[in-house]
Amino acid sequence: MRRTVALFLALLLTLAWAGQVQAKDIVLGVPLPLTGAQAKFGEIIKKSYEIAQEEINAKGGVKGDKLVLNFEDSQGKPEISRSIVEKLIDVDKQPVVFAEYTSACAKAVAAVAEERKTPYLVVASAADEITQQNYKYVFRLNPSNAYYASGLLSFMADVVKPKSIAILYESSDFGTSGAEEMAKSAEKAGMKVLLKEKYEKGAVDFKPILSKVKAARPDVIYMVSYVMDAALLMRQIKELRIDAGLFAGGAAGFAIPEFVGNAKDAAEYVVTATLWSPQVPFPGAKEYFEKYKSKYGAEPSYHGALAYSSLYVVADALSRSKSMKQDDIRDALKATDMMTAFGPAKFQDKDGYQNQNFMETLVLQVIDGKHQTIWPEKYAGAKYVFPIPKWRDRK
Amino acid sequence: MWVQLEVFLQTLISGVLLGGLYALIGLGMTLILGVMKIINLTHGQLMMVAMYVAYWLFTLFHIDPYVSLLIAPPLLFLLGMFLQKTLINPVLRVESILPHNQVILTVGIGMVLQNLATIFFTSDYKSTPVDYATDAWYLSDYWKDAPFELSLSYPWTVSFLLAVGITTALWFFLAKTDTGKSIRATAQDRDAAALMGVNVGLMRVITFGLGSALVAAAGCLFIPIYYLFPSLGSQFTLIAFVITILGGLGSTMGAILGGLILGVFESMTATYVGMGWAPVGRFAIFVAALVFLPGGVASLLKRKAVTK
Numbered sequence: 134m135r136r137t138v139a140l141f142l143a144l145l146l147t148l149a150w151a152g153q154v155q156a157k158d159i160v161l162g163v164p165l166p167l168t169g170a171q172a173k174f175g176e177i178i179k180k181s182y183e184i185a186q187e188e189i190n191a192k193g194g195v196k197g198d199k200l201v202l203n204f205e206d207s208q209g210k211p212e213i214s215r216s217i218v219e220k221l222i223d224v225d226k227q228p229v230v231f232a233e234y235t236s237a238c239a240k241a242v243a244a245v246a247e248e249r250k251t252p253y254l255v256v257a258s259a260a261d262e263i264t265q266q267n268y269k270y271v272f273r274l275n276p277s278n279a280y281y282a283s284g285l286l287s288f289m290a291d292v293v294k295p296k297s298i299a300i301l302y303e304s305s306d307f308g309t310s311g312a313e314e315m316a317k318s319a320e321k322a323g324m325k326v327l328l329k330e331k332y333e334k335g336a337v338d339f340k341p342i343l344s345k346v347k348a349a350r351p352d353v354i355y356m357v358s359y360v361m362d363a364a365l366l367m368r369q370i371k372e373l374r375i376d377a378g379l380f381a382g383g384a385a386g387f388a389i390p391e392f393v394g395n396a397k398d399a400a401e402y403v404v405t406a407t408l409w410s411p412q413v414p415f416p417g418a419k420e421y422f423e424k425y426k427s428k429y430g431a432e433p434s435y436h437g438a439l440a441y442s443s444l445y446v447v448a449d450a451l452s453r454s455k456s457m458k459q460d461d462i463r464d465a466l467k468a469t470d471m472m473t474a475f476g477p478a479k480f481q482d483k484d485g486y487q488n489q490n491f492m493e494t495l496v497l498q499v500i501d502g503k504h505q506t507i508w509p510e511k512y513a514g515a516k517y518v519f520p521i522p523k524w525r526d527r528k
Numbered sequence: 529m530w531v532q533l534e535v536f537l538q539t540l541i542s543g544v545l546l547g548g549l550y551a552l553i554g555l556g557m558t559l560i561l562g563v564m565k566i567i568n569l570t571h572g573q574l575m576m577v578a579m580y581v582a583y584w585l586f587t588l589f590h591i592d593p594y595v596s597l598l599i600a601p602p603l604l605f606l607l608g609m610f611l612q613k614t615l616i617n618p619v620l621r622v623e624s625i626l627p628h629n630q631v632i633l634t635v636g637i638g639m640v641l642q643n644l645a646t647i648f649f650t651s652d653y654k655s656t657p658v659d660y661a662t663d664a665w666y667l668s669d670y671w672k673d674a675p676f677e678l679s680l681s682y683p684w685t686v687s688f689l690l691a692v693g694i695t696t697a698l699w700f701f702l703a704k705t706d707t708g709k710s711i712r713a714t715a716q717d718r719d720a721a722a723l724m725g726v727n728v729g730l731m732r733v734i735t736f737g738l739g740s741a742l743v744a745a746a747g748c749l750f751i752p753i754y755y756l757f758p759s760l761g762s763q764f765t766l767i768a769f770v771i772t773i774l775g776g777l778g779s780t781m782g783a784i785l786g787g788l789i790l791g792v793f794e795s796m797t798a799t800y801v802g803m804g805w806a807p808v809g810r811f812a813i814f815v816a817a818l819v820f821l822p823g824g825v826a827s828l829l830k831r832k833a834v835t836k
Contacts, residue, residue: 168646168651170651170757172650172651208651304804330802330803331803335763337754338545338795340541341538341539341795341796341803342798342799342803344538345799361653364755368661372662373664373679394657395655395657395755397657397659397661397662399661399662
């Protein structure tokens with residue numbers, strides 16, 4: 134018994150000592166899906182945070198204090214991210230929360246943050262509702278799902294001029310809201326929505342649904358999927374030789390380099406909405422891209438750029454904040470008006486959204502096995518390929 | 529009219545191809561169930577292990593997943609025998625309050641396998657991008673004036689044919705060889721088999737190995753057309769379970785028919801009801817089988833045999 138007490142005391146002392154040493158550091162817990170189906174995205178986001186953290190600390194940190202990030206694995210499960218954030222706020226008394234990836238997780242975190250009156254900066258979650266619930270403490274840097282496709286829509290209106298569209302989407306928060314928004318905008322643009330079908334994640338065979346799509350002969354096939362389903366869909370589209378005028382993806386699975394690696398030649402000429410590419414003319418964008426590439430030997434997607442920029446936004450808010458109190462940080466975030474590698478950051482209340490950053494989105498096309506920015510033309514790195522060749526005529 | 533026919537035929541083709549692969553997954557579970565009277569709920573996880581074997585062989589040594597058919601199933605045969613001998617057999621011998629301790633044990637084994645895979649291989653999605661992944665045969669290439677177009681995917685068809693081949697080989701093994709006959713005897717009546725001099729304990733070990741090897745083969749056939757992640761197993765355990773119930777517990781022929789029925793039914797649901805409904809269809813057919821056909825397809829086959 135005495136020994137346990139002694140051990141316990143020793144442990145307490147160590148903890149207290151450790152706490153003292155780090156008193157000057159700002160320790161922030163970061164919930165991310167580091168394992169599980171979304172681990173790919175979690176990894177990109179984590180690495181980008183680390184680059185930003187290094188840069189910020191090298192420049193003197195936040196008011197002289199170093200930023201320290203503690204990554205915690207939420208496995209992409211809302212209930213786990215919820216409990217992580219509850220712990221961060223209630224036990225660790227962390228005054229600001231950020232990160233998480235899937236919309237379902239971000240929703241869970243947003244609810245906790247709002248309840249505990251702690252500001253939360255969403256990183257790359259797209260579901261519209263997150264910033265539509267009159268939450269005062271929830272901020273979002275990336276455009277929401279409704280705006281994801283705005284670039285793609287203008288590309289379609291100016292170049293493709295489609296009359297009909299078929300929409301396939303994963304039955305998740307992200308997929309459903311993406312498909313809903315696309316259906317609404319497509320109808321507004323005078324397109325006929327021939328088909329709107331959801332599928333369960335993990336499906337093996339899309340051919341039944343795809344042969345139905347083929348029979349409907351849509352001008353555009355729009356798909357909202359995460360990474361592997363995106364590749365599987367395009368592979369099976371090629372197999373069935375479905376000759377739509379345009380194959381379009383709603384970011385996520387279609388916008389990361391792995392898509393081309395997995396779908397191979399079936400990925401050629403597929404266009405996708407995206408939020409960012411290294412060709413954008415924002416300060417730091419190119420540098421971030423190069424740094425990530427040389428450090429990790431892979432190319433980051435827009436998720437990474439968002440994470441990278443969002444840490445700058447957090448650091449900026451913390452350094453402007455009057456104190457480390459939750460409400461002061463919230464006011465500082467609200468007053469954000471800065472330029473990041475991702476684009477201008479300014480949180481506005483507009484069109485039913487609160488604390489939402491609005492911006493233009495881009496269109497990428499896979500040309501010769503590489504994602505190229507093709508729209509808007511002022512940001513384009515390559516000329517778009519349209520009309521795309523029929524499957525039969527490809528080699 | 530032609531268009532509708534095209535959709536129907538293409539769906540039917542997809543369904544049959546998928547069903548053939550499903551049948552192979554179901555077979556292993558049925559075999560184990562027949563001989564050991566336990567539902568092997570780690571079946572899908574064993575398939576996941578085999579898929580990782582095939583994936584690493586492809587990534588490290590560029591061995592085609594179909595060639596892995598010669599490597600992964602024997603490995604899984606050994607793993608299955610090992611699991612049966614060291615884990616399941618001891619539990620079979622222990623008297624316990626719960627009658628289905630072994631079933632619970634298989635769930636545990638599955639969890640361990642899945643979490644080990646997560647630790648060693650991370651939960652990233654992996655795939656083996658083979659060159660022929662999107663090749664297909666087209667009706668219009670062979671029949672110029674075809675009023676509609678049908679396509680037959682190259683990897684899907686190869687996988688299907690190999691599944692049929694493996695199933696036939698299994699049937700031959702069970703029907704014609706001594707070991708096969710002993711396995712069937714053990715399944716029919718364990719005590720009688722033991723009295724006739726069949727080494728029942730050995731048959732159990734072999735059966736578990738064989739069941740694992742079968743699902744490993746299914747894994748090798750699946751990976752060129754699908755992808756891989758550690759938690760993929762539970763999905764396929766469930767499918768195997770549905771097929772086993774649908775086919776009639778322990779019946780080999782029933783499992784084959786059950787797999788085909790499930791494949792076609794799922795594809796038809798996807799086309800004519802909606803793809804989001806396919807899993808619902810799967811369980812609707814499961815419940816329907818339990819309620820209306822408790823003996824599964826096998827009971828129909830038997831009834832016919834009796835009336836003859």
